[in-house]
Amino acid sequence: MRYYEDVEIGSTATFGAYDVTAAEIKEFAEQYDPQWFHTNPDRAAAESPYGGLIASGWHTAAMSMRLLVDCLLNEAATVGAKGVDGLRWRRPVQPGDRLSVRATVEEREVDSDQRGTVRLHVETTNRDGEVVFVMVGIVMFARRDT
C-alpha cells in the first residue's frame, strides 16, 4: 500500500491497456452524451470529419479512470479526490484504439497529521503513443504515521 510519504515528486508510471469498441462508445453515449457523432455510426461515417464514431470526452475520461483505479489507486491509500483540473481532449478516440495512461506526480503537500494532497498529471495515449487526453487529478492520500 502506498501512502502520502511514498509518493515521489517527478515519478512517472505508465499502464494500460483499455481496448475501445464501437459498441461501448455507442452504449456510453446513448446514456450520457447522446450526440450523433458518438451514437450514430452511419451518420458519423458520412458526415463526421473523423470518418466514423468518436468516443464522448466523458467516456475517454471514464476509461482513463478505470486504468488509474486498476493500476494505481487500488494499491494506494487514497481517501478521495478534491477535484480534477485541466481536462483537454487532444485527439479523437475511435473504435479499435488501445488506450494507456501515464501518470506523473507534479506536486505534493501535507494537509494535516492524517493526510496530504498530491497533484497527479495524467496523460492518456493511443496505440501510436499520441496523447489523446490530459487532466490533473488532485488526490488525497492518507499519511503513513496515522
Add this chain to the structure above:
Amino acid sequence: MRYYEDVEIGSTATFGAYDVTAAEIKEFAEQYDPQWFHTNPDRAAAESPYGGLIASGWHTAAMSMRLLVDCLLNEAATVGAKGVDGLRWRRPVQPGDRLSVRATVEEREVDSDQRGTVRLHVETTNRDGEVVFVMVGIVMFARRDT
C-alpha cells in the same frame, strides 16, 4: 438553434431532472471506477461515512452532461468543447437523489469568423437545492453569420 451571438453573458438556465439509482451507480462504477464505496452496497452500508453507496465522481459528471445535452447543447450550434476546468465534488450523490443542472455564461470570446468560445459555469444540485458538483465547460459555438 442558438449561435455564438445568442449567448448572453450572465444568463442562467436551470434544467433536469435525473433520478439516481443504486443499480446505475453500481453499473457505472463496475465498468469505470470499481472502488468499493461505489460498487459494494453491503460494505458501503457498514463502513462508509455516508451509510451506503455514493456515485463515482465521473458518473456525476456524466449524468450532468446528459442534462446539458438534452436541455442545452442539442439546441445550440456547438462545435465541441476545448476542455473542462475546475471539477469539484461538493457533496456525495446517493441513490434516490434527483439531480438538476444550472448553467451560467461566464465569458464569451470570438475565435474567428467561424466560431467563438463560451465559458459555461455548471452547477449540479440535488433535490434540496444543494450543490453536489461544479465545473466550467469551455464550449465552442458556431457564429451565426457563417
